[in-house]
Amino acid sequence: MKFLINYLIIFTCFGIVFGYAQESQNNILKNFESGNYTVYKLNDKEKFEKVKKTWPVNIAKTGDNVSQVLVKRSGILDEPFTPDVPGYPAYFAYKTFRLSFLKDYAVYYEWNGKQQATTKYILVKPSGSFGSNWETTNKNVAAYATATFKNQTGARANVKEAKAEIAEVERKVNSLEGKAVAKIEIQLVSKPAKVAHFSEAINYGVVASLKDGSQLKTSNLGGKIPWEDFKLNNEGCSNTRETVRVDEDASKFPNDEIVLRLSSVYHPSLKAEKKIVTTNDVSIRVNRNGFWGHDRRKHMAITQGLDGQHAGRGDNLTVKVKTVKHKQTEGSINKIEIYNETKGKTVARYKLSLDTELTINAVGGQGMNAFDGSSGRPDGGHGGNGGAGGNVTFVKDPSAVKHNIKINTDGGKGGKGGAPKYSSASHGRTGSSGDNGTLKTETKNVTLNF
Amino acid sequence: MKKQILLTAALSLFLIVGVSNTAEAQFGKNTKKALGLGKKGKNKVKKVKGKKGGSFGEFNNETDALGITGEYFGLVDTRAFGFRFVKEAEGKIVDELHYFEKKGDEPQLKMDMKESYHRKNQVKLFFKWMSASASGYVEVIEVAPGVLAQIKGDRSANDYDTPIPVDAKRTVVDVMAKNKADLDTWDIETVQAKVDMIIGALKGAAGDKAKKQLMKYDVYKNYKGKIAFTKGTNYLRNQKANQPTEKEANFITKRELGETVAFKPYFDKPLEQSHPGAWFNITYEMASVKTDREALRKSSSVFAKNIPQIDDDQDKFYFWYPKVTINTSNNVADYAFLELLRLIQDKLQAGQTYDLKVTVWAYKDGANIDPVATGTIQLEYTTDENGTKKRLFEPVQGWVSKIEDVLDE
Structure with a gap:
């Protein structure tokens, strides 16, 4: 019976810790408010010692999400910490420092590629307490952060989606998709002096003339048409965007010229071609x-x-x-x-x-x-x-x-x-x-x- | 006669010793003690306490162009000190900070101001190299009006006329304030944070300068945000920082599959500026299959052991050492690329050419945040008997065979 009780206690504690570990900072911060926080700093002996003055901490929210935690170090230096993943933060970041709130306090730490935390300060909320040692604090905050990272999948996907949406809007504005295009032309960025095996790269771009008289260009010609708009079919050189080099194998240009050739993905009938005669002199x-x-x-x-x-x-x-x-x-x-x-x-x-x-x-x-x-x-x-x-x-x-x-x-x-x-x-x-x-x-x- | 010779010799020796202990040496000793730099200095600080120092209140009556001159009180060494900013001496602009720990006309230390930091960034930074070693470096930065930070660095002298570079580690060893009450606010930690902020701003400015310099190189200008490929790492190496002297003529856009391909990404900004706290990751994509170094590292101990994390070069505009997909000259390959070849081996056909897309990512907390450089190279599966097929699938030495062997273990 005693064994069973002990087992239940351990299991419950584990459950609490595990459940707690899965909480995002947005949830944990529901128990925190802006105010003057008591600060413990790490001394040379790797022990925490209380700092004389409290540090003001200002927690800013947008809806249920914490948008920023402003730490006023010693009341004079502003350190604005922002969430790593806004919808489900595991920490707030300021330069290379991180701040994660746990229980009654926030851990101010550095993080390395081996998923290890190095605590610098502990900021205890006005009514809170703190009594852990440095090593345990490092382990706890690292365990919390890594556990939370695993739960960020959805929030990260949202961020990714938001970025993708912005990119898609940008792409559509510049793409030939859905636009009335009269013609596409290949334009050389500069005329190559020599066209031969091992000669310098040939840089080219695309100019699309729309039926309304306006023009769109690829980035290397000062525009923003995405290269994904074109299907390349070059001959005698690499089939690469923006930059091509003459093939090292002469069998690839039997007609002694290289041909830059592409077609529009969205207007397959639109094609462009540019032939460049080889000089064979390198x-x-x-x-x-x-x-x-x-x-x-x-x-x-x-x-x-x-x-x-x-x-x-x-x-x-x-x-x-x-x-x-x-x-x-x-x-x-x-x-x-x-x-x-x-x-x-x-x-x-x-x-x-x-x-x-x-x-x-x-x-x-x-x-x-x-x-x-x-x-x-x-x-x-x-x-x-x-x-x-x-x-x-x-x-x-x-x-x-x-x-x-x-x-x-x-x-x-x-x-x-x-x-x-x-x-x-x-x-x-x-x-x-x-x-x-x-x-x-x-x-x-x-x-x-x- | 003998007595006279001995007396003369003794006097000469005294004079020699005396001359060698000129003001400069004496300043160094006292200042080291005062700043607590070096073992000897540290040991002797207590002994000299109380014997020297005194009041420098009269300094507060002076004014200077920077508003620094005055009497200061230390946080660690609690004595009073005098600081006087000297703009001009003997008809010349000198911009020196004179440090006094004893009463008298002669300062114990004269520090030079880094004028460009003040002119461009309004940072008041003074420094002195008392010896070439790191422990012989003294620096003072004004962190707030009337508050000075005493700093030690981790670099030895490269040039006595310049302070340690902005990427050096600076440690605040003491704080001195005109108003003693300020020392309650400006403790060492806070001053350290402020110094880090100031240096961070200087670093940003240095980064801008480096970028301006880099833009003079066609290779950086043309390849910023892109990856350049070559037939060997030797085509991509440089001798000096921020001087990418590699020739674009040696860059390639096509290569035989299985041959050496070296590559170098060029970044718009150093990673520590664009993505603080992130490190690099690389993905390879070919024939619609993608491999990811960091994902592979987490997938098995074999990959964890053989794919090192790329945590260098966060402060650079490009990788200092080029990377390779495969390097036949020293039998080195990126396991992530070999894994890609292993995964797509059934799709590969002789005579075909494949686009290999390489992306360098800012990577943080288990996820690729943003691409920082991308590039595509075409890899041709050659039809020669001793071409790609042999390089990839030869039972012992073939690259795919090698990774299969490793994974089978």
């Missing part, structure tokens, strides 16, 4: 080099002693080039394809003007420098060997009379030997340089499918 460097000795661990399991690690060899490549006519300007350009034989993958398809430089590096990696001798092993370690250069086959179509392609297949340098620990010990030897790769040039008919 220099490119392609690196397919061997890894350096100190990166060897990323490529295979290694055992590291005093000796430096050997470097990797450059990749074997096949480079094909063919000169064709630019489909828009009729000028000559080179189509270039680089196939990585080592990785079994086409790594580049470019279209470049005849003078534009393309540097292809398939050089060996540099060997890792050795460690200096130690008391256990006085001799300096040996430097890692440099990697060999890749073997490159350069296939030129008979049409490719002129090009500016440079291919490097040098072997990598060896790493330096380590210094001896003592003068009697020996210096490690420098790693040997990697062999240069071969460069085989062939002239034969080349077929490039782009």
Whole structure:
């Protein structure tokens, strides 16, 4: 029987605490009024001590909801605390400080990302009392706040809904939805100097002319038409809003132009298109080099002693080039394809003007420098060997009379030997340089499918 | 003769020691004692109590441009002190605050005013570096007419001519008031709060200045509120604060799926200003599926361990260290992005291109409050044998395989 009574008492207490924990600040504050609150501050020994003067606290309400708690610190500094979620507040916030009312008092605390509270002050209401210690107060207020956060779903949804409503009103004002639109046009924010692989971004916007003669624009042209109003279908560049970049793969722009193309979501018959001819004149460097000795661990399991690690060899490549006519300007350009034989993958398809430089590096990696001798092993370690250069086959179509392609297949340098620990010990030897790769040039008919 | 040499040597030594203890050193010692800064100062305060100090009532008869000059009483060190604001000396504008703890013409400390704070924000802040260490820094701020806060900082000297920066931690160590009764109102805590308010305002002003500076950089001007993507983190790193020197030419809008993508968000305002008390969260959205770092952190211990909270950079206009979706050069990836790939793996098709929308959120109390930067990059599922398929689904090294392994554990 006694056990049952104890159990009931515990259960009741738990129920009270749990029920209490679910209450929002709006409910709890029904038991609080504006007035002069007794303040306890935390001292250096992490104990609460009473502050001489009371602090005025002013609770402002809008209907049943508390809209603001103004704490006048020491009666002179105004600290306006506002609810975190107006319909169901767990706390009132002022800068990084929070204020949660519990029982007879308010806890003035800081909060961290680990859901922990650090109490700074306790503000006790005129008729109230407070007798807890710092640690317990921190735990209680954190438990209350986290429990209340879980119950804020509805109120948060309301806030979200209210924000969404405002955004929707804004969207409708600026959207083409429901408006009589005569035409839409693509306008470049600035004219690009070069249109090529790796050239600078091309920024564009949309201008919609309405039948009443007015115009609406996207944000980057000074207007507010939402980009969601348009369906993009760009070619030869990324299919992205506002900013596009020329595709790195030349097969994506077979007609030597990029096409910005979009249609109106709300007026599907309205379409806009802008073609930009490629200039193919940005220099490119392609690196397919061997890894350096100190990166060897990323490529295979290694055992590291005093000796430096050997470097990797450059990749074997096949480079094909063919000169064709630019489909828009009729000028000559080179189509270039680089196939990585080592990785079994086409790594580049470019279209470049005849003078534009393309540097292809398939050089060996540099060997890792050795460690200096130690008391256990006085001799300096040996430097890692440099990697060999890749073997490159350069296939030129008979049409490719002129090009500016440079291919490097040098072997990598060896790493330096380590210094001896003592003068009697020996210096490690420098790693040997990697062999240069071969460069085989062939002239034969080349077929490039782009 | 020997006696004479010894006498001369002793006199010389005395003179050397004497010269090295010039007024400057003496001020430092006394002021440290008075301000209770440093262990030695603290230990000796009690010993000198009562021997020095006195009345500085005659200071109250003086007037100055800032209304500071007068006799003050301390809250912690209850003695009387004299403060005199000196606008001009020897025909030059000096704007100094002279501090007296002993009677006499010479002050024990001369502090410089940070003139721009007064000119632009009406803040009367005086400072002195007595040594390069943080404990050698003395600062006085007027928190109300006739009430001064003595402050210590947590930064060592970078430049002796400037006070510690606004983002440094300032701790009020004493309060001095012309009217003793004011000390009942202006206790240390209240003064600390007031100092925090003043510094907060200065911080806001500093933020405005930083923003003005940042707007000179095209990259910030063009990408404010957006996210820039690159092929590696090296394209997005900077050497100095508020100097985004990265080149827009290196930004990308399309990338092979499975390859390295680094990104950097640029904010309109630092998070601590736009959303005080919030921290960052990132969501990834592709093929109509969304993953959320914070939601994942709360969903399992695996994610909680591998997705760290982003609680840095709240005071910055962009992430100091760029983030990555995947970084193949050091085998690092964001688990939230990998989880996205795992969830959509059945939808992915070779030859297709997918929009990845990345959003950086202000996050507080378990919810995303507002987006602070967004960006979209296109990810192409390449058809090469060693392309995307291998990078994502290779049984051991594939990114999707890796996260499946981790989750299976």
